[in-house]
Amino acid sequence: MAAASHDPTTTAAWSALGAHRDAQTPDLRGWFAADPGRAERLTLDVADLHVDLSKNLVTDETLDLLRQLAEQTGVQDRLRAMFAGEHINVTEDRAVLHTALRRPAGLDPLTVDSQDVDADVQAELAKVYAFAEKVRSGEWTGVTGQRIETVVNIGIGGSDLGPVMAYEALQAYVQDGLTCRFVSNIDPTDLAETTKDLDPATTLFIVASKTFGTLETLTNARLARQWLWDGLAVEDADEARRSAVAKHFVAVSTALEKVADFGIDTENAFGFWDWVGGRYSVDSAIGTSLAVAIGPERFAEFLAGFHAVDEHARTTPLERNVPLLMGLLNVWYVNFLGAQTHAVLPYSQYLHRFPAYLQQLTMESNGKSVRWDGEAVTTDTGEVFWGEPGTNGQHAFYQLIHQGTRLIPADFLAFATPQHPLSDGGTDVHALFMANFFAQTKALAFGKTAEEVRAEGTAEDVVQARVFSGNRPTTSIMAPSLTPSVLGQLIALYEHITFTQGAVWGIDSFDQWGVELGKQLALQIAPALTGDAAALESQDSSTKALIDWYLQHRS
Numbered sequence: 001m002a003a004a005s006h007d008p009t010t011t012a013a014w015s016a017l018g019a020h021r022d023a024q025t026p027d028l029r030g031w032f033a034a035d036p037g038r039a040e041r042l043t044l045d046v047a048d049l050h051v052d053l054s055k056n057l058v059t060d061e062t063l064d065l066l067r068q069l070a071e072q073t074g075v076q077d078r079l080r081a082m083f084a085g086e087h088i089n090v091t092e093d094r095a096v097l098h099t100a101l102r103r104p105a106g107l108d109p110l111t112v113d114s115q116d117v118d119a120d121v122q123a124e125l126a127k128v129y130a131f132a133e134k135v136r137s138g139e140w141t142g143v144t145g146q147r148i149e150t151v152v153n154i155g156i157g158g159s160d161l162g163p164v165m166a167y168e169a170l171q172a173y174v175q176d177g178l179t180c181r182f183v184s185n186i187d188p189t190d191l192a193e194t195t196k197d198l199d200p201a202t203t204l205f206i207v208a209s210k211t212f213g214t215l216e217t218l219t220n221a222r223l224a225r226q227w228l229w230d231g232l233a234v235e236d237a238d239e240a241r242r243s244a245v246a247k248h249f250v251a252v253s254t255a256l257e258k259v260a261d262f263g264i265d266t267e268n269a270f271g272f273w274d275w276v277g278g279r280y281s282v283d284s285a286i287g288t289s290l291a292v293a294i295g296p297e298r299f300a301e302f303l304a305g306f307h308a309v310d311e312h313a314r315t316t317p318l319e320r321n322v323p324l325l326m327g328l329l330n331v332w333y334v335n336f337l338g339a340q341t342h343a344v345l346p347y348s349q350y351l352h353r354f355p356a357y358l359q360q361l362t363m364e365s366n367g368k369s370v371r372w373d374g375e376a377v378t379t380d381t382g383e384v385f386w387g388e389p390g391t392n393g394q395h396a397f398y399q400l401i402h403q404g405t406r407l408i409p410a411d412f413l414a415f416a417t418p419q420h421p422l423s424d425g426g427t428d429v430h431a432l433f434m435a436n437f438f439a440q441t442k443a444l445a446f447g448k449t450a451e452e453v454r455a456e457g458t459a460e461d462v463v464q465a466r467v468f469s470g471n472r473p474t475t476s477i478m479a480p481s482l483t484p485s486v487l488g489q490l491i492a493l494y495e496h497i498t499f500t501q502g503a504v505w506g507i508d509s510f511d512q513w514g515v516e517l518g519k520q521l522a523l524q525i526a527p528a529l530t531g532d533a534a535a536l537e538s539q540d541s542s543t544k545a546l547i548d549w550y551l552q553h554r555s
């Protein structure tokens with residue numbers, strides 16, 4: 001049984017945390033000065049990740065109370081229920097088993113709802129790997145016999161963000177001569193721009209959609225199919241068209257009958273299961289484009305990275321359990337210190353899509369206002385996640401993090417060894433980059449007092465403008481280098497952070513009903529844009545006026 005639903009605000013720990021917040025003023029300078037062991041005590045390792053929590057606005061007492069909150073809200077019971085395949089996604093009555101996607105072969109069998117999960121996962125993975133090898137070796141050719149040079153993944157949301165983020169992050173591991181591109185938006189610009197310089201004879205499309213019913217993906221897939229037929233001058237005959245699709249389209253889906261309806265041979269389709277949420281699916285066959293790009297061996301390392309953090313989350317006591325502690329810190333900031341957003345700032349250009357990926361993971365998971373028993377929540381839930389790579393952000397929005405009026409907890413990510421060890425006239429550029437990384441969290445934590453500003457000879461009338469209050473919380477996450485395994489570790493870390501927050505709040509982090517209304521209305525509105533007067537008239541006055549304006553101005 002999954003943990004019973006609860007209102008976290010009625011727990012003793014919640015009240016104690018409120019009183020604790022009221023009784024103390026954050027003082028990172030003072031706390032560090034008084035406690036030389038703080039950094040060491042609050043720095044924890046998980047697999048290859050080295051995580052310094054010491055610059056957060058917490059004392060040992062805060063952490064103790066947060067751990068009590070986790071106990072009183074059954075976080076670890078729910079985690080156990082998730083790993084065991086219980087139907088903790090109650091609104092869809094599904095198990096939540098993305099952790100099974102990265103279980104290595106040979107463990108005690110995991111059987112869920114009569115499915116031998118491990119056997120199915122390993123079988124599908126073997127299919128993906130065999131396909132990836134064929135494309136990489138050139139054995140898989142297009143219909144004209146040429147080898148594939150470009151793989152275009154067509155998908156959206158979890159069927160896009162994970163693959164594109166990971167492909168960008170692991171550029172250093174991509175096979176020479178192979179490129180992946182990604183089409184997601186139904187804005188026709190996306191497909192047109194992505195394909196405009198491609199040769200259809202050397203292009204392979206992966207249509208990735210869990211449901212195979214997503215408007216954007218199916219529309220783009222049809223556009224891509226037409227682009228292929230036109231580009232290859234395939235004659236308008238069923239057989240010719242079918243063989244072109246067979247060599248240039250594969251699919252990834254849980255709905256293989258719909259794949260067949262589209263005209264893709266299910267021999268060339270890779271499956272997964274309803275217990276994999278879209279935003280948790282990059283480690284399923286949804287990652288096929290990545291497997292092609294980096295190869296099965298590297299993809300297996302990627303999965304092993306996830307599994308290492310899963311094992312840490314599953315087996316490590318709360319005191320040293322990094323994702324659970326980070327999730328609890330987020331609850332502290334959201335519910336007790338009023339944070340509305342959370343920045344993720346990778347000091348790695350390769351991770352430039354990581355914040356966007358995390359936006360779906362965290363905000364589609366925890367952007368909820370009812371609990372899993374259907375009752376309204378009584379406190380805030382998911383915060384807004386956002387970010388950009390450093391150092392670019394330093395010259396853009398960091399001003400607000402340093403001196404604005406809002407509390408913005410931030411995670412800083414960095415890697416000790418660069419993929420490109422360039423030097424500028426003898427100066428190690430990565431070291432300069434890292435100096436920025438260290439400087440930012442130091443400045444945010446400790447700030448600069450008016451006395452320190454004055455001591456620099458600053459004119460009195462501008463002293464206050466140059467003061468930095470400090471006490472701006474950060475977590476530093478470092479790893480030796482950005483390998484496939486480390487990327488898997490980072491993703492799993494944030495998955496379990498997200499899980500922890502949802503479990504404390506008593507919400508179902510695994511459904512996403514909030515995206516449905518817009519989809520329904522778009523389908524209702526579409527006829528109004530193509531001459532259906534009744535559909536136009538039925539709109540509210542604002543929407544109707546906007547549509548009228550659009551109809552008058554389009555050319």
Ligand code: F6P
Pocket residue numbers: 156157158159208209210211212213214217278279364512515
């Ligand atoms: O609309 C939201 C959503 O369902 C996401 O959760 C999902 O990742 C995305 O759409 C794509 O769905 P599918 O993989 O079924 O095309």
